[in-house]
Amino acid sequence: MNARLSLAATHAPGEPSDEEQKARLAALLLELARCVDPSVAATLPSRLEADPRLDAMRRVLLERERVALAQLQEKFDDPKQLADAVGSVLPAAFALAAAQDDRLGLAISPTVERATQASIQKNPGRMVDILYPVMGPAIRKAIAETLEGSLQSLNQALKHSLSWRGLKWRIEAWRTGSSFAEVVLKHTAVFRVDHVFLIHRKTGLLLAHVARDDATTRDPQLVSAMLSAIQDFVRDSFDESASGGTSSGGIDSLRLGDLLLWCEEGPSAFLAAVIHGTPPAMLRTRLGETLGSVHDQWRGALEEFSGDTTPFEAAQPLLRLCLLSQAAETHRKVSPLMWLIPLLLLGALGWWVGQRIIERRHVDAYVSSLQDQPGIVVMNAERRDGKWLVSGLRDPLAAQPEALLAKTDLDPARIVGRWEPYQALHPAIVLKRLQATLDPPPTVILAQDASGIRASGNAPQRWMEKARAFVQTLPAGAPKVDLSALKDVQDPDYLRLRDAIQAQLIHFDFSMPRPAADQETKLDTVAGYMRELVQVARDQGFPVKVTIVGHADATGKDTSNLALSVGRAEVVRSMLRARGVDPSVLAVRGAGPLEPLRPGASEDELSMNRRVSFGVSTGD
Amino acid sequence: MLQKKICLLGAFGVGKTSLVRRFVDTIFSDAYLTTVGVKIDKKLLTVGSEQMALILWDIAGEDDIAAVRVSYLRGAAGYLLVIDGTRPETLDTAVSIQGRVDAEIGSVPFVALLNKADLEEDWTISMERIAQLEAAGWQFRRTSAKTGAAVEETFQELAALLAR
Numbered sequence: 037m038n039a040r041l042s043l044a045a046t047h048a049p050g051e052p053s054d055e056e057q058k059a060r061l062a063a064l065l066l067e068l069a070r071c072v073d074p075s076v077a078a079t080l081p082s083r084l085e086a087d088p089r090l091d092a093m094r095r096v097l098l099e100r101e102r103v104a105l106a107q108l109q110e111k112f113d114d115p116k117q118l119a120d121a122v123g124s125v126l127p128a129a130f131a132l133a134a135a136q137d138d139r140l141g142l143a144i145s146p147t148v149e150r151a152t153q154a155s156i157q158k159n160p161g162r163m164v165d166i167l168y169p170v171m172g173p174a175i176r177k178a179i180a181e182t183l184e185g186s187l188q189s190l191n192q193a194l195k196h197s198l199s200w201r202g203l204k205w206r207i208e209a210w211r212t213g214s215s216f217a218e219v220v221l222k223h224t225a226v227f228r229v230d231h232v233f234l235i236h237r238k239t240g241l242l243l244a245h246v247a248r249d250d251a252t253t254r255d256p257q258l259v260s261a262m263l264s265a266i267q268d269f270v271r272d273s274f275d276e277s278a279s280g281g282t283s284s285g286g287i288d289s290l291r292l293g294d295l296l297l298w299c300e301e302g303p304s305a306f307l308a309a310v311i312h313g314t315p316p317a318m319l320r321t322r323l324g325e326t327l328g329s330v331h332d333q334w335r336g337a338l339e340e341f342s343g344d345t346t347p348f349e350a351a352q353p354l355l356r357l358c359l360l361s362q363a364a365e366t367h368r369k370v371s372p373l374m375w376l377i378p379l380l381l382l383g384a385l386g387w388w389v390g391q392r393i394i395e396r397r398h399v400d401a402y403v404s405s406l407q408d409q410p411g412i413v414v415m416n417a418e419r420r421d422g423k424w425l426v427s428g429l430r431d432p433l434a435a436q437p438e439a440l441l442a443k444t445d446l447d448p449a450r451i452v453g454r455w456e457p458y459q460a461l462h463p464a465i466v467l468k469r470l471q472a473t474l475d476p477p478p479t480v481i482l483a484q485d486a487s488g489i490r491a492s493g494n495a496p497q498r499w500m501e502k503a504r505a506f507v508q509t510l511p512a513g514a515p516k517v518d519l520s521a522l523k524d525v526q527d528p529d530y531l532r533l534r535d536a537i538q539a540q541l542i543h544f545d546f547s548m549p550r551p552a553a554d555q556e557t558k559l560d561t562v563a564g565y566m567r568e569l570v571q572v573a574r575d576q577g578f579p580v581k582v583t584i585v586g587h588a589d590a591t592g593k594d595t596s597n598l599a600l601s602v603g604r605a606e607v608v609r610s611m612l613r614a615r616g617v618d619p620s621v622l623a624v625r626g627a628g629p630l631e632p633l634r635p636g637a638s639e640d641e642l643s644m645n646r647r648v649s650f651g652v653s654t655g656d
Numbered sequence: 657m658l659q660k661k662i663c664l665l666g667a668f669g670v671g672k673t674s675l676v677r678r679f680v681d682t683i684f685s686d687a688y689l690t691t692v693g694v695k696i697d698k699k700l701l702t703v704g705s706e707q708m709a710l711i712l713w714d715i716a717g718e719d720d721i722a723a724v725r726v727s728y729l730r731g732a733a734g735y736l737l738v739i740d741g742t743r744p745e746t747l748d749t750a751v752s753i754q755g756r757v758d759a760e761i762g763s764v765p766f767v768a769l770l771n772k773a774d775l776e777e778d779w780t781i782s783m784e785r786i787a788q789l790e791a792a793g794w795q796f797r798r799t800s801a802k803t804g805a806a807v808e809e810t811f812q813e814l815a816a817l818l819a820r
Contacts, residue, residue, distance in 0.1 A: 238730055239661040239730070240711070240731060241711060241731070242659065254683045255683055255698060257698055257709055258681075258683050258698050261711045261713065262684060265713065266692055268727040268728060268730075269692045269693065272725055343660045343708075343818075345657055
């Protein structure tokens with residue numbers, strides 16, 4: 037307005053004919069301007085003083101405006117009227133300003149905060165009343181969830197506190213330093229999140245879907261739309277928002293047997309988790325956090341969503357974090373094959389026991405067959421390290437246990453014998469011992485009878501002597517050995533040589549100690565026999581003795597005759613010795629005239645008595 | 657993949673469900689229609705070079721008692737209006753539904769299906785009225801649940817409309 041006025045002022049002098057008129061008009065307009073904007077009065081000179089008519093004209097011309105201005109002025113000056121005026125336009129002004137941008141909100145938020153603060157300080161009860169409809173359900177929900185969780189753990193704690201498993205868990209809690217409740221929860225909160233659907237709230241279209249690898253799913257797009265429809269259905273049918281519930285409404289959780297559906301709603305999308313079992317409250321928190329992150333990261337994409345799900349593929353890793361699970365540690369379903377294992381084990385056990393019983397029987401039979409044997413005493417038979425150990429006493433002359441074992445069905449490798457040697461007095465063994473020790477000639481028969489052992493047949497004298505000597509050494513209590521029925525028999529060579537030697541007589545001349553000259557041949561013959569006899573005795577192992585007996589005739593004194601007879605015997609011994617006869621078998625005896633061949637006193641008879649005779653015997 | 661929510665609307669007994677049954681994949685039984693009032697089917701199509709999944713919300717037929725739940729319409733990218741050619745009143749219902757849908761979710765593409773085309777000689781519907789509606793921007797297709805005529809093509813057309 038100023039500019040236009042100044043323009044008028046500058047053009048005025050350019051038209052001299054109406055200059056006066058224009059100047060006046062300009063002044064008038066200036067005055068008008070002053071009425072509209074009083075500040076103009078300060079900068080421009082007033083013409084009122086210059087021309088009083090102007091004032092009158094102004095009053096005539098501007099009567100109505102003056103009244104309106106006065107009213108306006110009055111409104112501005114009176115606070116009550118001003119407040120009325122502003123108050124009537126304020127809501128509209130706020131609405132307009134808020135529609136343009138956020139500046140109004142930013143500008144008034146500190147004031148609102150201060151006001152709220154002041155109000156709470158002044159009267160907290162009022163604020164509680166205001167917030168109750170919002171906070172009440174939220175608090176109730178939180179308490180209910182907490183109670184549900186703690187009831188669940190309480191139930192489990194009661195169930196498990198007295199069992200063997202409970203004891204184990206108490207030990208685990210003590211060992212790991214955590215509370216018993218934590219340990220119980222860890223082992224029993226069995227659940228598994230099978231599917232997580234991220235669903236666009238407005239269209240019910242599936243934005244993203246993740247599933248556990250082993251979870252079966254039917255068409256997730258259809259499932260998500262149906263879920264969305266059911267949510268709408270529930271929301272409409274029960275009109276939860278109207279009855280004072282939270283504004284989100286809809287299904288929060290839905291349980292069908294073991295299957296549980298949890299929905300977490302956000303402004304643009306909701307998460308639906310399909311869960312088996314009873315999940316902990318922590319899962320609900322995780323769903324809420326995930327949904328929050330999705331809204332944060334895909335805010336634009338969610339708002340502009342028109343069916344293209346490509347941007348939400350990137351949300352899958354985030355959703356995957358919700359596929360939590362807690363495996364059950366027990367109650368695994370036993371497959372039919374698992375039943376086969378104990379059956380097989382039972383069968384194997386039965387077979388093994390059967391084998392052991394059969395083996396035991398065989399061992400018992402073997403042991404009793406051993407017990408039946410003379411000279412074997414079984415003290416013990418036991419299983420050790422998979423083998424049977426049979427131990428006891430055994431006379432070395434008794435039957436061989438191995439031979440008996442071979443007759444049984446037992447595996448010889450599984451039987452170990454341990455035998456202490458001893459000497460048995462059983463007649464059968466004594467018989468064996470006699471036979472082993474005495475080596476009887478074939479003509480001797482040793483047999484066992486009721487009273488003991490009886491020998492029959494005939495045997496050489498020396499064997500009989502050996503047998504008698506051995507029988508003497510048998511310990512007391514041994515069976516009686518009867519040798520009385522044995523007949524003595526001599527070696528035929530011995531008998532022949534004995535008879536040959538004893539048939540020989542060496543003759544002497546009267547009173548001569550040396551044999552007659554013609555006796556040399558006889559001496560040679562006798563010596564030959566004797567050498568042979570010694571050899572036979574040595575071969576056969578029996579002692580032999582040849583007694584050289586000197587004789588004298590009955591003439592002369594007896595004493596000299598005795599000495600002569602001894603002398604003759606000694607001479608013959610020397611002569612036999614000289615002929616190679618072992619002197620140790622030769623003995624001498626003088627008989628004097630006391631053993632005459634002929635009792636007469638004729639020369640022939642006397643000559644017959646002057647002789648040396650030979651006696652052969654066995655033994656010492 | 658591109659997904660679109662499509663509603664299947666129409667008066668009670670016009671044959672919506674049987675019309676699409678042969679052309680769609682579903683995992684839900686018809687019991688949902690009577691209990692929840694909606695049943696979800698899916699139709700996979702190829703538009704240009706891209707796969708498109710039409711998620712069909714088969715919404716229970718409208719009669720005097722049960723009005724269509726408007727919350728089921730939310731977020732629909734388009735819809736099919738089914739009319740029984742032998743029952744003129746179903747066209748009125750369709751017009752009324754169209755008006756309500758328009759008010760509820762705004763102007764979205766739709767195709768009106770004149771069903772029971774196999775009984776065309778029995779039709780009592782006013783062709784004049786059809787012409788008026790066509791002039792007002794309606795697109796009509798003659799379909800038959802019995803023969804399956806034009807159903808596949810209608811889906812394809814609707815998909816093309818939505819892909820634009």
